[in-house]
Amino acid sequence: MPSEPQEPGNTRALAATVLLGFASGLPLLLTSTTLQAWLTKAGVDLGTVGFFALVGLPYTLKFLWSPLLDRFAPPGLPRRRGWILAAQVALVLLLVALAFADPRAGLRWIAVLAFAVAFASATQDIAIDAWRAEILPPRWQGLGASLHVGAYRLAMLIAGAIALILADRVGFRITYLAMAAFLVPGLVANLFAPQPELPPAPRTLRAAVAEPLKALLRRRGAAEALLFVVLYKLGDSLGLALVVPFLLKTGFSMTEVGLATKGVGVVAIILGGPLGGLLMAWWPLRRALVVFGLVQLTTSLVLLGLALQGRSLPWMLAAITFENLGYGLGTAAYTAFMMRLCDKGLAATQYALVSSLMALARVVFASPAGVAAEALGWPAFFGLCAVLALPGLLLLLRFERWELPAPASQPGPARGPPLWNCPEPVPARRPGAGRP
Numbered sequence: 001m002p003s004e005p006q007e008p009g010n011t012r013a014l015a016a017t018v019l020l021g022f023a024s025g026l027p028l029l030l031t032s033t034t035l036q037a038w039l040t041k042a043g044v045d046l047g048t049v050g051f052f053a054l055v056g057l058p059y060t061l062k063f064l065w066s067p068l069l070d071r072f073a074p075p076g077l078p079r080r081r082g083w084i085l086a087a088q089v090a091l092v093l094l095l096v097a098l099a100f101a102d103p104r105a106g107l108r109w110i111a112v113l114a115f116a117v118a119f120a121s122a123t124q125d126i127a128i129d130a131w132r133a134e135i136l137p138p139r140w141q142g143l144g145a146s147l148h149v150g151a152y153r154l155a156m157l158i159a160g161a162i163a164l165i166l167a168d169r170v171g172f173r174i175t176y177l178a179m180a181a182f183l184v185p186g187l188v189a190n191l192f193a194p195q196p197e198l199p200p201a202p203r204t205l206r207a208a209v210a211e212p213l214k215a216l217l218r219r220r221g222a223a224e225a226l227l228f229v230v231l232y233k234l235g236d237s238l239g240l241a242l243v244v245p246f247l248l249k250t251g252f253s254m255t256e257v258g259l260a261t262k263g264v265g266v267v268a269i270i271l272g273g274p275l276g277g278l279l280m281a282w283w284p285l286r287r288a289l290v291v292f293g294l295v296q297l298t299t300s301l302v303l304l305g306l307a308l309q310g311r312s313l314p315w316m317l318a319a320i321t322f323e324n325l326g327y328g329l330g331t332a333a334y335t336a337f338m339m340r341l342c343d344k345g346l347a348a349t350q351y352a353l354v355s356s357l358m359a360l361a362r363v364v365f366a367s368p369a370g371v372a373a374e375a376l377g378w379p380a381f382f383g384l385c386a387v388l389a390l391p392g393l394l395l396l397l398r399f400e401r402w403e404l405p406a407p408a409s410q411p412g413p414a415r416g417p418p419l420w421n422c423p424e425p426v427p428a429r430r431p432g433a434g435r436p
Helices: 008-030 033-041 046-064 066-071 079-099 108-135 138-170 172-182 184-192 205-217 222-231 234-241 243-250 254-282 285-309 313-340 347-366 369-376 378-388 390-401
Strands: none
Touching: 008 033, 008 079, 008 108, 008 138, 008 172, 008 184, 033 046, 033 108, 033 138, 033 172, 046 066, 046 108, 046 347, 066 079, 066 108, 066 205, 066 347, 079 108, 079 172, 079 184, 108 138, 108 347, 138 172, 138 254, 138 285, 138 313, 172 184, 205 222, 205 347, 222 313, 222 347, 222 390, 234 243, 234 285, 234 313, 234 347, 234 378, 234 390, 243 254, 243 285, 243 313, 243 369, 243 378, 254 285, 254 313, 285 313, 285 378, 285 390, 313 347, 369 378, 378 390
């Protein structure tokens, strides 16, 4: 067993990654599907409920204010964990306020609170992603990413299916108060998480905006690396976007689909991520990306097999398990790669930019998936998903030409006092830092 996780700083970092990943995933559905269910039960018309999807815009646009998190720190607090703490406190207070709002008394206040929750949650995501990219040694970034994703998915299950079941019994007010309480473990974890050693912050806001982008683009192979971010999970995401409609049209009941996707599927994602992270502790990053990319490609072929087979419950459970296992494995390597693209001290902006590029590509390319499935039929559609997995894999042939930060340049986490008495370390100045 490799020695790094036995070091107290790395062990604390991995433990904090789990709880912070849970805190990151919890608010998402509370401002989308769960909130929409609450509004619908309160008798709000469907058109208005649909417009509430706009409160999720901060998750898409978070790159716009991410430079502020690189440039500034909350007064008296370190840059990364200080912003995490500020966002977490805001989230708890906002969810409590949302719990006491009444949809029948007026929707404007609920819309404002929901948007504020999404904004605070997106800000928390920026800070947590930057902290994770900067605190974990490269060898353990895959495991850290997978633990984060697994905890994130578990939180989504609680904020979605479990919250709706709870609301059916005790009402939405108690449910949202309970969800606010679920954020407390992440808040405590942040207080005692190790603090990354960061170079000085950019001297000006202009530098905080320009320097991260310049640092990314001036690297050798930057265009290819960013194209890889767009393409690597394209086929997998396209297929996953229509799994539920595919299963329903194949003849499975909603109960069978729910048990498969929200039960077996979630468990497979949660287990697949840590498995991928542990393998990545021994494998070079490129090998993990190749192997897990091939697994993603194979999952599309398994779904193609189900489309040819027709309604078969054992085949369906196997296909969903394999699909979600591949998703968990691929996400572990993919997220680790995006973390490796980031420079210390600039990770808030860089990771937000790269992840927004990934999310935008997923939305743009997945939007015509239904049209493609109707035109091609399910077997040909999943065959197309497998073909679309190939360009990202072929780009890995040029992986050695891409400039990534060397592992030796990223020291382990600093061991120090907790958040309330932890001034940010100031190592030697990075060449060129702070120049506009």
